[in-house]
Amino acid sequence: MLSTPDSPASAAAPTAAYFDNAATTPLDPEVLEAMLPFMREHFGNPSSIHGHGRKVRAAIENARKTIAHLVNASPAEISFTSGGTEADNYAAFGSIRTLGLKHAVTSPLEHHAVLHALQALEKSGEIRLSYVRHDEQGRLNMAHLDELLGAHPRSFVSLMHANNEIGNLNDIQTIGDICQRHDAIFHTDTVQTMGHYQLDLQQLKVHFLVGSAHKFHGPKGVGFLYRRSGVQAEPLIYGGAQERNVRAGTENVYGIVGLAKALEIASSHMADHHRYVQGLKDRFITRLTAEIEDVAFNGCSALTEESLYTVLNVSLPPSEMNEMLLFNLDINHVSVSGGSACSSGANAGSHVLTALGCDPGRGAIRFSMSKYNTEAEVDFAVEQLARMYRKVTA
Numbered sequence: 001m002l003s004t005p006d007s008p009a010s011a012a013a014p015t016a017a018y019f020d021n022a023a024t025t026p027l028d029p030e031v032l033e034a035m036l037p038f039m040r041e042h043f044g045n046p047s048s049i050h051g052h053g054r055k056v057r058a059a060i061e062n063a064r065k066t067i068a069h070l071v072n073a074s075p076a077e078i079s080f081t082s083g084g085t086e087a088d089n090y091a092a093f094g095s096i097r098t099l100g101l102k103h104a105v106t107s108p109l110e111h112h113a114v115l116h117a118l119q120a121l122e123k124s125g126e127i128r129l130s131y132v133r134h135d136e137q138g139r140l141n142m143a144h145l146d147e148l149l150g151a152h153p154r155s156f157v158s159l160m161h162a163n164n165e166i167g168n169l170n171d172i173q174t175i176g177d178i179c180q181r182h183d184a185i186f187h188t189d190t191v192q193t194m195g196h197y198q199l200d201l202q203q204l205k206v207h208f209l210v211g212s213a214h215k216f217h218g219p220k221g222v223g224f225l226y227r228r229s230g231v232q233a234e235p236l237i238y239g240g241a242q243e244r245n246v247r248a249g250t251e252n253v254y255g256i257v258g259l260a261k262a263l264e265i266a267s268s269h270m271a272d273h274h275r276y277v278q279g280l281k282d283r284f285i286t287r288l289t290a291e292i293e294d295v296a297f298n299g300c301s302a303l304t305e306e307s308l309y310t311v312l313n314v315s316l317p318p319s320e321m322n323e324m325l326l327f328n329l330d331i332n333h334v335s336v337s338g339g340s341a342c343s344s345g346a347n348a349g350s351h352v353l354t355a356l357g358c359d360p361g362r363g364a365i366r367f368s369m370s371k372y373n374t375e376a377e378v379d380f381a382v383e384q385l386a387r388m389y390r391k392v393t394a
């Protein structure tokens with residue numbers, strides 16, 4: 001039996017399971033404890049010069065130092081934002097406009113926070129946008145990236161570390177090397193890997209990278225942007241001088257405190273959680289393969305070395321049930337996300353599965369796990385799903 005200090009020890013069989021941790025994770029109680037004093041007692045505005053303000057300013061600067069230390073950056077390179085979406089937008093709009101970049105490269109598999117930002121810049125005529133080719137499992141073609149950047153030196157490149165739907169891990173070390181060769185500005189969306197993998201900014205050749213607290217048991221509505229020292233980027237939000245004029249607006253103080261605490265906890269237990277959650281994922285793969293005929297896995301999500309250990313994207317055989325898959329799981333108390341390659345019914349269309357050319361007739365479910373899940377919950381979820389399939393195939 002796998003065990004983690006964070007998973008509930010109860011022996012009672014579960015009657016519900018939450019497997020949508022790539023959408024958001026439950027708040028760690030220790031994180032809440034760290035945040036509460038900044039909701040109750042320490043209410044000052046961090047921009048005020050009196051004692052109330054200074055107390056809160058110190059908490060923000062400590063949080064910045066903690067985060068910088070954990071990703072091996074300097075505190076001045078960290079700016080707090082409202083989350084991953086804002087940080088992705090800031091990297092794209094800020095650097096493209098300030099540096100006058102005329103060409104950007106991304107992939108059709110990116111999160112909409114990146115795709116829609118770059119497509120808006122393309123629509124306004126500010127950039128030309130190219131997409132890196134990928135294979136049918138979503139592996140990016142590095143030779144094509146090299147070719148695109150060879151033809152358009154000094155581009156903006158945005159390629160994520162791990163895909164939020166299929167879990168594919170991109171080799172951001174190699175992408176950074178290619179970008180460096182062609183003098184490109186490299187932004188990587190690390191929303192799904194921050195707090196799950198050690199990221200060392202002295203090793204990675206990235207100019208921008210982002211984190212979002214609610215993906216690693218922190219609060220929602222807060223994240224950060226890393227911007228390498230010396231890289232210019234104009235603000236996305238204008239107003240006061242907060243965040244050294246990079247991001248105006250009174251800071252989300254308790255959010256920032258919670259973000260730093262959550263990243264600290266995640267970083268100190270990373271290897272244990274990795275092993276534990278990978279064990280849950282392996283169990284899902286084994287049990288699903290045994291229980292459901294013709295089950296398959298989208299992207300690289302079933303390949304340990306090539307995918308995020310928290311995400312498994314399951315491809316289910318064609319069935320009349322697929323339209324109502326998420327709904328039926330929900331009424332059986334299993335919370336997951338889906339998204340087949342078609343855009344109708346309960347399975348909202350997935351641009352990622354569509355780009356991979358997945359069969360729209362098959363169902364798709366993303367199980368995403370955290371340190372709070374248990375083996376018994378995996379068994380419960382698989383049993384609910386298998387029972388639904390048995391009914392339609394009987």
Ligand code: PLP
Nearest residue numbers: 083084085111113164189191212
């Ligand atoms: N990028 C990726 C890869 C994500 O998975 C998400 C959230 O789902 C985001 C960006 C957006 O982050 P946030 O919810 O903090 O705005």
